[in-house]
Amino acid sequence: MTMSNHYLTGLTMLVLGSSLFSCKDDSAGSRGYQLPTVVGVSSCGERPEGLDLCTWAHSADLVIHGTVGSVEGQYQQAVVANNEAEITDDCEGTVFPSLKIRMSSFEVIHNSKAEYSKINDVVFYVGAWHARKLNPRPYFGTDGGLGWVSLDGSEANDLGILPGQEIGFALHYSTLDGVWSVLDELMFTYDRDEERLKFQKVFDNCIEAPPADRGDTDLEEVASEISSCGLDAREKAALRKDNKEKFLFTRADYYKSPECSPTDEPGGTGCTIDMECSGHSVCDNGRCVPAD
Secondary structure, eight states: OOOTTTSOOOOOOOOEEEOTTOOOOOOGGGGOOOOOEEEOSSOOSSOOOOOOHHHHHHHSSEEEEEEEEEEEEEOSSEEETTEEEEEESSOSEEEEOEEEEEEEEEEEEEESSGGGGGOOOOEEEEOHHHHTTEESEEEEOTTSSEEEEOTTSOBOTTSSSOTTOEEEEEEEEETTTTEEEOTTOOOEEEETTTTEEEEOOEEOTTSOOOOOOBOSOOHHHHHHHHHTOOHHHHHHHHHHHHHHHHHHTSSHHHHTOOEEEETTSTTOOOOSSGGGSOSSEEEETTEEEEOO
């Protein structure tokens, strides 16, 4: 299946940064949002230890919260699943998109370096490796755009990551190619009506349980708590950060790129639902085949 006519053209990205304590309107986005859940695609033995707020925040280079400006599906320059050295724009199999996200505005809640506190524009990615774990998850629509589909195969375009939503992200910076990435960090929302910080729900024994939701709080208090984390928590976070980045920055589809999964070769996982197949094709035993 040829993807070259269907990928979304990149846009010039500009994010207008704001101070942490700027005024917010009481829009629908500010009242919280039901984030996609994280569902495992593999099995682990014992689940890793759950995260606390300090370890989670200090593992990242930048923690932001704000309004999503745009979300693009990336389909070209896909990493071949069973050969990370091979990059293709013409995948003979299933392409799992990565996501390119810009914020129309955001506030910095935590930064690992002083210069990050002054950042006023950021574009970041969710690699296909992690995007595939989201439910609903992104797929390549027949109209050439990005769609969202639940694991049961039903469309869920109102439940994905969408422009206008207020979402928080913990980001890591790749010094190798100068890009920001979510890696596999959990997203969060802030419900202003309930004054409650809420993390993504996780149904994957290979991923740490998220920090506990925080009630009766605001983002200023959360930022203050993170800045006052002790030495032990910071050392634990530094080890987590190092281990995570050493693994996830090794393959482009782990942190920024789409994945091509060839169904005729060992290691190709292929499609799982019809919506992952383009044009007049359906998913049949892991392969996209012409519809009858």
